[in-house]
Every structure is written in C-alpha cells, then in structure tokens.
Amino acid sequence: MFTATVTSEDYLGAIYRLREAPxxxxxxxxxxxxxxxxxxxxxxxxxxxxxxxxxIYYPYQGVTLTAEGERIAAALVRRHRLWERFLTxxxxxxxxxxxxxxxxxxxxxxxxxxxxxxxxxxxPTSCPHGGPIPPALPAQPGVALSAVEPxxxxxxxxxxxxxxxxxxxxxxxxxxxxxxxxxxQQTPEAIGIVLSDGREVTLPAAVSATIWVTPA
Amino acid sequence: MFTATVTSEDYLGAIYRLREAPxxxxxxxxxxxxxxxxxxxxxxxxxxxxxxxxxIYYPYQGVTLTAEGERIAAALVRRHRLWERFLTxxxxxxxxxxxxxxxxxxxxxxxxxxxxxxxxxxxPTSCPHGGPIPPALPAQPGVALSAVEPxxxxxxxxxxxxxxxxxxxxxxxxxxxxxxxxxxQQTPEAIGIVLSDGREVTLPAAVSATIWVTPA
DNA sequence: TACAAAGATAAGGCATACCTTACAATTTTT
DNA sequence: AAAAATTGTAAGGTATGCCTTATCTTTGTA
Numbered sequence: 320m321f322t323a324t325v326t327s328e329d330y331l332g333a334i335y336r337l338r339e340a341p342x343x344x345x346x347x348x349x350x351x352x353x354x355x356x357x358x359x360x361x362x363x364x365x366x367x368x369x370x371x372x373x374x375i376y377y378p379y380q381g382v383t384l385t386a387e388g389e390r391i392a393a394a395l396v397r398r399h400r401l402w403e404r405f406l407t408x409x410x411x412x413x414x415x416x417x418x419x420x421x422x423x424x425x426x427x428x429x430x431x432x433x434x435x436x437x438x439x440x441x442x443p444t445s446c447p448h449g450g451p452i453p454p455a456l457p458a459q460p461g462v463a464l465s466a467v468e469p470x471x472x473x474x475x476x477x478x479x480x481x482x483x484x485x486x487x488x489x490x491x492x493x494x495x496x497x498x499x500x501x502x503x504q505q506t507p508e509a510i511g512i513v514l515s516d517g518r519e520v521t522l523p524a525a526v527s528a529t530i531w532v533t534p535a
Numbered sequence: 536m537f538t539a540t541v542t543s544e545d546y547l548g549a550i551y552r553l554r555e556a557p558x559x560x561x562x563x564x565x566x567x568x569x570x571x572x573x574x575x576x577x578x579x580x581x582x583x584x585x586x587x588x589x590x591i592y593y594p595y596q597g598v599t600l601t602a603e604g605e606r607i608a609a610a611l612v613r614r615h616r617l618w619e620r621f622l623t624x625x626x627x628x629x630x631x632x633x634x635x636x637x638x639x640x641x642x643x644x645x646x647x648x649x650x651x652x653x654x655x656x657x658x659p660t661s662c663p664h665g666g667p668i669p670p671a672l673p674a675q676p677g678v679a680l681s682a683v684e685p686x687x688x689x690x691x692x693x694x695x696x697x698x699x700x701x702x703x704x705x706x707x708x709x710x711x712x713x714x715x716x717x718x719x720q721q722t723p724e725a726i727g728i729v730l731s732d733g734r735e736v737t738l739p740a741a742v743s744a745t746i747w748v749t750p751a
Numbered sequence: 752t753a754c755a756a757a758g759a760t761a762a763g764g765c766a767t768a769c770c771t772t773a774c775a776a777t778t779t780t781t
Numbered sequence: 782a783a784a785a786a787t788t789g790t791a792a793g794g795t796a797t798g799c800c801t802t803a804t805c806t807t808t809g810t811a
Contacts, residue, residue, distance in 0.1 A: 326768065347788080360769055362789065367768095379777060379788060410651040423643035432636055435626040542798065563758075576799055578759065583798095595758060595807060 323373070325426045328395050329354075330364055331373055332425075334384055335392035344381030372465040375525060385528035386479060387463045393453040398433045399425040400446035405436060407447040414447055464530040465510060469502040473532035485526050492520055499535055539589070541642045544611050545570075546580055547589055548641075550600055551608035560597030588681040591741060601744040602695060603679045609669040614649045615641040616662035621652060623663040630663055680746040681726060685718040689748035701742050708736055715751055 369376040373388035402424040406417035503511040510527040554561040585592040589604035618640040622633035719727040726743040
C-alpha cells in the first residue's frame with residue numbers, strides 16, 4: 320500500500336470534481352486544462368496513478384477512479400469543503416479566498432482533525448459555494464486487493480462496489496467472502512492470484528479493485 | 536526577492552527556537568539532531584539559506600538569522616502557536632498531536648488568515664505548552680537590501696536593527712534615509728552598490744541586511 | 752605541539768514532479 | 782478514404798531536497 324502524495328491527492332480530487340459521472344472516463348485534456356500543466360506531464364501522472372491502482376487509465380479516453388481512488392478523492396473533497404466552511408463561517412473570509420486556502424489546509428490536517436472540525440461547524444452538508452460535502456466514509460474493513468503487494472496471503476472481507484457482473488463472475492470462480500487469496504503478480508491491466516485450493520486465476524484490474532481484503 | 540519554501544521556513548523556524556540568543560550562532564549540529572538529517576544535508580541547506588540572505592553562516596560556529604530571516608521565523612512561530620491554540624482550545628486535541636498538526640497548518644495558511652484566527656481565539660499570547668506567541672510584526676516598510684536583485688535602483692527607507700557601529704559606518708559613507716542605491720553585485724559575504732553620486736561602495740552582508748529599501 | 756573530534760566540502764545518487772522537443776498512433780472530421 | 786486534430790510515447794532536462802562515501806580543514810584538548 321502506498322500513501323498518496325499531495326500531488327496525487329490533488330489529481331484524484333480533480334478527477335472526482337471534473338468528471339461527469341463516476342463511470343465516465345475523464346479525458347486527460349480536462350486535467351491538463353485544470354492544472355495548466357503540459358499534456359506530457361498529465362499523461363505521466365496518469366500512468367503513475369494507474370500504477371498505484373487509484374485510477375484506471377483508458378488510452379484515448381481518460382481515467383476513472385478505482386474504489387480506492389474514490390475513497391481518497393471523496394475524503395479530500397470532504398476535507399476541502401469543511402475547511403471552506405470554517406474559513407467563511409468562522410474567519411469571515413470571502414468565498415474565493417476560502418477556496419484557495421482550503422486547497423492547502425485539506426492536505427495539512429489529517430482526517431481525525433477534520434472530523435472534529437465538522438462537529439464544531441455543526442456537520443454541514445454543503446460548502447459555501449453549494450457543493451455537497453461528501454459524508455465521512457466508514458473505514459473500509461480492509462484494503463483493495465489491487466493495492467496489496469504480491470507475496471502475502473489475504474482473506475476477502477468485502478466486495479465493493481457491488482457490480483452484478485463482477486459478483487457473478489466471482490461466484491463462478493468460487494471466490495467469495497473469507498476466501499483466502501495470494502497475489503502472484505500484478506500488471507496495470509490484471510492481477511494473478513492463487514486460491515487456497517491451488518487454482519491460479521487472473522482477474523482484470525477493475526475487478527481486483529472491488530475485492531477488499533485483510534492480511535490472513 | 537525569494538519566497539521561502541516550506542523546507543526553508545522549517546529551518547528558519549528551528550533556528551529561531553533552538554538558538555540560545557539572537558546573536559549566538561546556532562551550531563549546525565543542533566539542526567542536524569533536530570531534523571535527523573545528515574551533516575552534509577544540513578550544511579547544504581545552511582549554504583542555501585545564507586545565499587538567500589536569511590541567515591549568516593559562520594563556518595565552524597553556526598548560523599544566525601538576518602533581519603529578514605528573523606521576520607520569516609517569527610511569523611512562522613506565531614502561526615504555529617496560534618494554530619496549536621486552535622487545535623487544543625476549539626478542537627479539543629491533545630498537546631502533542633496539536634504540535635505535530637500545527638507544523639503542517641503553519642505552512643498552509645497565509646498570514647492574513649492566521650491573524651483572523653488570532654482574533655477568533657482572543658489574541659492569545661502563549662501556546663498550549665506555554666511558549667510565547669510572537670506578536671504580529673508590523674509589515675516592514677520595504678525589503679532588505681541584501682535581498683534585492685542586482686540592477687534596479689532603490690531608496691533606503693529604514694535601518695533596522697539599529698546597530699551603533701553600523702549606523703556610524705553608514706554615516707561616514709554618507710548613506711542614510713532616502714539615499715538612492717543601485718545593487719551592482721552580490722557575494723555571500725558582501726554587496727557592491729552604487730550611490731546616486733556615482734561612488735561605488737562595498738558593504739558586508741551583515742550590514743546590507745539591516746538596510747531596508749523600496750523600489751525608487 | 753600533536754592528535755582526535757568536529758565540521759566543511761567534493762562528487763555522485765535518488766525520488767518527485769514539472770518542463771521541452773520530437774515523433775508515432777489513434778480518433779475525428781471533412 | 783484522406784487530412785486534421787487529438788492523444789500517446791520516447792528522450793532528455795530542471796529544481797528541490799534528501800542521501801552516501803570520501804577527503805580535507807579547523808578546533809580543542811591531552
């Protein structure tokens with residue numbers, strides 16, 4: 320598991336805000352325009368984010384967030400909008416300034432502090448510009464299978480989000496809750512795992528990102 | 536003029552806190568221990584800070600803050616301690632956590648925001664650990680001569696701090712308030728300037744750091 | 752004064768995250 | 782289908798700020 324750098328978080332947050340719908344890939348050109356970076360830089364970063372399993376990169380189409388990327392992005396946006404409220408409501412800063420400064424504070428304060436802030440502010444549900452504040456996510460009961468290092472053995476504790484085809488596919492393979500899996504190898508597109516009965520299975524990255532595990 | 540990076544600010548803040556007295560050079564070994572960096576890294580950074588005129592580096596002795604370095608450091612410590620108060624008083628965080636998080640927030644929020652925070656908190660004068668909160672400095676009426684780029688012409692608006700020998704030396708040279716000066720060249724030890732009457736004068740860095748100017 | 756400890760400096764490396772230039776592949780438009 | 786526009790990729794560069802290894806200089810003390 321990796322920890323998102325400030326830059327990575329900014330990218331994930333931007334993808335979260337700029338996308339039309341969670342499933343629609345966000346073209347890299349939008350990110351380029353948003354950050355005012357070059358095409359090449361954005362592309363480089365997209366590859367890195369994909370490598371870390373925070374996004375799925377569809378060449379010539381764009382990027383979508385994985386479950387893990389979604390989690391990071393939603394938490395970031397929540398922190399951002401809560402700080403905005405603090406800045407406007409308690410420090411009387413104007414909208415625009417609040418936005419810029421919240422962009423810094425969102426990285427500086429850990430989740431726990433921001434939750435205390437939320438309580439202080441009265442658990443607001445929208446930011447000063449009307450943007451919804453994502454709810455505090457219950458901690459995931461594990462990490463995404465797509466995010467673990469090869470080698471160790473894990474137990475499946477959840478499938479999320481619950482995509483019908485994925486659930487069906489997993490059922491066909493005899494993979495479910497409590498199944499023990501060991502990661503063999505990872506590529507940007509797929510993951511190779513070994514089940515407890517010795518079978519070797521290859522799953523698409525999109526599937527492995529919905530499988531949540533804990534160390535066995 | 537340069538803007539201090541987060542890292543530079545951290546160094547200046549550490550020098551401010553760790554030194555015994557403003558005039559006593561702080562040995563680099565203290566910084567090394569504080570940050571847990573290698574001797575070489577700290578030395579590198581000391582040279583950089585000296586190059587930016589935020590510190591004066593006395594080899595084999597240590598570093599002292601210049602007037603400009605002092606300003607940056609005091610402002611940083613003020614921000615740090617105000618955020619600490621916010622975290623303990625309004626968010627009910629324990630001491631130690633507050634300290635660590637304030638270390639992040641102090642870089643994230645601009646001066647203006649922190650001043651509004653000070654008002655919200657009731658202008659406290661000490662941090663949760665009893666450390667004094669430096670007062671908000673009145674904005675210097677200019678920039679240190681040691682900090683300007685060579686080429687342009689400036690007018691002297693203040694000599695600060697007022698070191699008797701320096702004042703005397705400047706008087707002998709006919710340099711005082713409103714004198715127009717143009718920077719010719721800078722080295723880490725000295726600065727070469729041209730006066731309005733055409734005279735070329737070389738001043739030690741320690742002197743040029745006490746001469747405050749505005750663009751003419 | 753000689754020697755050990757502390758400090759300075761030179762040279763080369765690494766990771767992050769940006770950049771430019773140049774060329775190749777794909778998609779969209781005409 | 783061909784041309785134009787968009788997107789991908791390769792190669793090399795920059796700055797920051799940390800690292801190791803190795804050598805040299807200064808300081809302080811026996």
